[in-house]
Amino acid sequence: MPTLERPKPVGVAIASLSKTFSGKPALNDVSLTIDPGDFVVLLGPSGSGKTTMLRCVAGIERPSSGTIDIDGTRVAGPKTFVHPEKRGVAMVFQDYALWPHLSVRKNIAFPLASSGLAKDVRRGRVEGLLERVGIAHLADRYPNELSGGEQQRVALARALAADVGLILFDEPLSNLDTDRREQLRLEIATLTREAGATAIYITHDQSEAFALADYVGVLNKGSLVQFDTPENVYRRPVNSFVTRFTGIAGEFAVASVHDRSEEYVDVSLPFAPSHHVRARARDSGERVESLKLFVRASGVVLNAEAHDQGVGGEVLDVAFTGRGYEHVVSVGQGATLTKIFSARRFERATNVKVSFEPSECFVMDAREEEEQ
């Protein structure tokens, strides 16, 4: 199997980046430093500014203010704007952006046309990539003759053909079905790291982000809320938005706050006033009424009713997932927990006991997100 050449990975420094469209802010004072060779995923909902940020790095959009440096060279800033073709980046687009009048081979060869490489070297490189990405048998086809997954492979090969130190991915898997998405995610991770390039990848899918990233940047309403390793983003979310967006089984208003330590706090919930739940204390501030308990699905344990510990609940729904069962459990006063995994099946309308793993529960001020 041919190996890919390794371009020199480049670092990216973004400082105070803002972008407005007709006065509406899309990006608001974002600063971020990416080390050479890192695989960074920008995670956020629609309208959070992640696509705008990627397009600013690519040079497709011109920032309203702030600076972008790629490999130590200023590419965007006051009185500076380097056009996309001069930035030395490659990009995989959400809609693939394959040129429909060019065959697969010619699409992949496109970035090499201005590389100055000899024709036979370029040809060899394209053939190598076709084989490496597993589409050699499709080389003479046109994009409309390919499936979505095949088209995305061509787009990936084209980005790799550019032999650049920075590859940008704009939600490349969002148009694919689940099976193909899993498969291509693995290939993107492998091939990009093998190529040795720095990667910036955007997605709204937290599982995709955690699977791919060395670092995850969470964006909300144009601001970078948290930039950290996937583990820290999941285990130590900085606010309620990040917690919610990275997946929770439920969130409940806090009735009262009890024992506090530096890291943990005991709280009681309205539907179980006598039961204390221990959770990570991100906020345990003065105003109890604005505090909420956020619970990760992985932090909930389901037991039979006879179990001596936990909050009482009733199973509302159960779904078989292959490796076990996911349950929806009512814990009283309209509060529910979803996606509660158990290897054992608890039937609907069964009474159960629910207990919480403190490291996967967070007490936070829910106003933070609203104020943002």
Added chain:
Amino acid sequence: MTDVIVNPSVVEPAALAPSTTTTKQWRPRRFTFGGLAIWIVLALLIILPVTCFLILAVSPRMFSQGPQWFTFTYIRQAFEGYTLRGVVNSLWVSSAVAVLATGGATSLAWLVQRTNIGARRLWSISMWLLLLMPTWIMAQGWTDLLQPFGVADALGVNLSWLYGEFFGPLGIIVVLTSASLPFAFFIVSAGLRGLGPEFEDAARIHGAGRLQTMKTVLPIIAPAILGAFAISFAETISDFGVADTLGYHAHFPLATYTLFNAISNFPANFSVGAVIAGVLILATVPPIALQSIVSRKSEAYGILSGRTRTPKRREFRPGPRVAATAAVGFFVFVALGVPIIGAVTGSFVQNLGEVGATHIHFTLTYFAQVFHPTIENDGLGSPLTLSNQLGLVVSTVTGVLAVILARRMMASRGGWSQRITDVFLLGSIAIPGVVLAVGYIFFYDLSFITHHIINIYKTLPLLMLGLVASAVPGQTRFMAGPVSQIQSSLSEAARVHGASRWRTWRTTNLPLMSRVLVWGWLLTFAKTISELAMSQILYPPSREPASVSIQSYINNFQLGTGTAMTVALMAEMFGVIILAFGAYRLLTPVGWRRVGWSVVD
């Protein structure tokens, strides 16, 4: 943003390119010198000549055309006698034609798009051919066929009963409906293509009967039907070809002819002409505004699922299929075949239309006169050469301007700039060529313009400018659809992967637009070399374009020579189109021919 496309045919093309629409819609238009230059060109080409001319209707003194600063005298004059008849005739004929063309085109489009009738490609191609045919040639063909001592007589067919009927409103409506049919057909076809079967299926599944289903689904293509009506009305009311030929000879005045008459009589009455021009433009406002409003409202339900399937065709049984095919064939034969047969056969008939001719037989004499000038006949050589030169320059300049304007419109889609440009272009399509031409005669003869801006009055460049001005709005809107279908990410991908602006245009945009560019160029070329209204009014002394020369022969009762010239001109038009498409097939890479807009879907 994922898995959602917008149906290009139901809504304005503005809403395409899903991946980047969100940001594109927000993008403000910055002031640019390019934008300013374009608006200056449009002002000199269309806005100022037409506006200044229209002002004359109430204020002749402003341009030294009379003593009054403000008067209604000319409005009263325009609504009296002959000119009033012209206005009234134009209004009712245009309304009738718009209804007939929309109804006919909707039926035809439904049969071609949604049923299994035979020869569907042939009917689509026929519509393009019909689009290329100038109305004066169609009128000429019918005249050659039906007139006493004409083609029908030569063939021994007695059609004298039809002659009297045809030289009046009936003939005018038949020819103008035939001419409007392709415009309406293409608009409704586009609407039908976007109407996926799931809408009908959903209505039926949820209990609607056939009638209820139709009532539910029809609003989705209502903008297309209204658009067809608006364009048919605007095309008909602005037509000069029929007004100058059939209308004139049948003593049935139409407004475009009375306008021409007002400024060609001595002394020219520009103010009355301006009133008629104003009426012609105002008359097109209600249908176009209605269509525009409905289109905009339809954007709300214009977003269709990405899973929209290819519309299902209704399968006729063999008997009804043959009947439907024959009906469409007859329809096309009347609209396209009869005038062509009339003109072509007429060009071979000795003593064509000469009253009292004792022997009618076939001859090549007229073609000899066309290509070998004599002392009496100048021949078609130099007028045709001039028309070709005009065609080359006008179609090339128009093509460039139309691409620039279409790209700017699409770049600012959703914004005020796009809306203004779009409304302006739509409004400009409705400006009759004769109004624009008279506006030019007036505006470019103003002493301020000739002394300080440009002095091209009574020159060929003025005619060229006029032809470009009349072609640009239609071409821009023609290009806007295909331009909007090129997703911006294709150009962005090229730029990100190292291509300069020029290489991006050459390697991505040009191939995707090549077919529409070639066809747009050919369309303008064909329309220019056969154009009558502008040419008749703006041609410089002793330099007659082909269409004007042909009319001179016909008006001087040299029908045979005029008809042979008409046939030679048609042959050239179609010959150039065949050659151009042949060259395109031979010279372009395979990939270019696989994608983008196509003449026949």
